Amino acid sequence: MQHLYAVIMAGGAGKRFWPLSRRDTPKQFLPLGRGEGSLLARTAARLEGLVPADRVYVVTAEHLVDATRRELPDMPAENILAEPVGRNTAPCIGWAAATIRRRDPEAILAVLPADHEIENEPEFRAVLERAAQATQAGDLVTVGLSPTRPETGYGYIEMADEISPGVHAARRFVEKPTHARAERFLASGDFLWNGGIFLFQAAAILEAISESLPSLGAALAEFDAAAERGEEAALVAARYAELPSVSIDHGVMEKARRVLVVPADFGWSDLGSWVTAWEQAPKDDHQNAAPEGSVLLDAKGCYVRVAEGKRVALVGVEDLVVVDTPDALLIMPRARAQEVRQVVELLTERGEDQLV
């Protein structure tokens, strides 16, 4: 599709996959989920046939640029945008939109998180194409994922009328709901998960930013002006930290006049924690996901991740997450996987920088 560009957001910190993920190798650089290669490399590869390689951009953190280049060796250097500091998604998307609009004033952006798992890739591309078509009138479009459980960890999007085949008006965005509310959402059939996948014309999102977040809009205009003088890098370095730290959902989409939603069902997972990694992994008859050759005596429901060639023996344990790296070993029940953040925070407080 002409003028279609992809913006992969790859700046995440990835504490939830410690000790495999670290500050310098967050989740998107890890080979998680079912496929081969890192999530980031697979996110880029998934676009083949839909977006030409030179129209794929990545926004990441400065300290992750080298790792990003290693994962995406064929990506033009200028397609990697390095944020001096993370300021949530509105500045990230705004900066990418401004950058790409300078190249192509008619650009349409598909904004994609770098760290999700997609099972049905042809369907994924078909959905993106439909959503991209729906941006033509200047609308902001979001992809809404068919919910499969009353998840309280995601935001939801309520669908209104179908305005063209497979494209609905979005009635409203709803923040993470209570469990009871999530159950009602699931039962109604009108609510979809917000997975952070957005499509819009670069010009349209920049206009919406200027309306809803005028200080960000002004800064982006300054970036444009500096770019004309060849001085954008210095300005970004000087000013990025001052940009408002706000999400595109909350700061722009929720306030926009018309937002569309394309319902999708392509086997999506956000790989949000080691539990999701366990859910996605191939398992034995006792629900263990462990490397081949592991010695599992009366072990059930365990997720084991160790370096290649290391042998693990589990005897009589259930529902554990075990992640081993050369310098750190994590063991916890699956039900408490969220608490790995506290481990990382504790190590950070202790100043054990080499471990986080």
Next chain:
Amino acid sequence: MQHLYAVIMAGGAGKRFWPLSRRDTPKQFLPLGRGEGSLLARTAARLEGLVPADRVYVVTAEHLVDATRRELPDMPAENILAEPVGRNTAPCIGWAAATIRRRDPEAILAVLPADHEIENEPEFRAVLERAAQATQAGDLVTVGLSPTRPETGYGYIEMADEISPGVHAARRFVEKPTHARAERFLASGDFLWNGGIFLFQAAAILEAISESLPSLGAALAEFDAAAERGEEAALVAARYAELPSVSIDHGVMEKARRVLVVPADFGWSDLGSWVTAWEQAPKDDHQNAAPEGSVLLDAKGCYVRVAEGKRVALVGVEDLVVVDTPDALLIMPRARAQEVRQVVELLTERGEDQLV
């Protein structure tokens, strides 16, 4: 004490401490328990002041001779007896007794396992000295350990009359009892644990062996004859595998006419499993024994052993044993620590020799 020799039995396979223990580094070579250095080195060091270094012997397996030399660098080479195959304790002790009697016909032997922990070493030496004195009339003497719990994993020795201060006649040996029986033993005050520590004149045990295990006695006499011709090594290599595989307890002591027992209370532990290692180790307020710096969030009763410098994080787990080495990781509840043998057996069956 004149004529006192020590025989340290150090041929154990040490499956129970896998993955730290391996075929080539069984338990006695590991720094387990409270002290510094390997159990074997500490067993030898514990004899200082009681037995001169050149009268300390070690019986071990051929493939462990180099490791033994490394642990005991000052021991004369001829004091290390290498069994071509393990044939339980009767051949091991008989061979050591024959070897030492050739050097000193009046030798008294203190036979000691290489892999036990002793807290009160002066008391230990005092007990050995008393037991050695009790061998003077040709009696076989065993050290009986004051039981502290109704342990079903040990053999017991029933005491009869005290025949001299601190020395009793032994009424009988009892194999591992049921729990109810062990409780009666503990309550009676007449039963002691058999920890495998024996003292006797070399000549006396060889005579008892000839009576109870005549085929072993005959083989040892052949070893003596071959030694006179300087041909013992070849005969041992050729014949050792044919010796009867039987314990000194069952094969000799239980059948001997008079056995004495010296009750002892010097803080003994056989370090029989990772559970004993946990029991012996310093613990935090939540009964965790883990390396300094470990991140323990709501973890209780865990034993953690990892390579120096590796960080462990436990979140919300209880009563686990976690042992990590560069090539293998074991996780199991403390209550199932005995099952580590099955892990080793499974790996052996699979032919994973590098791991066992």
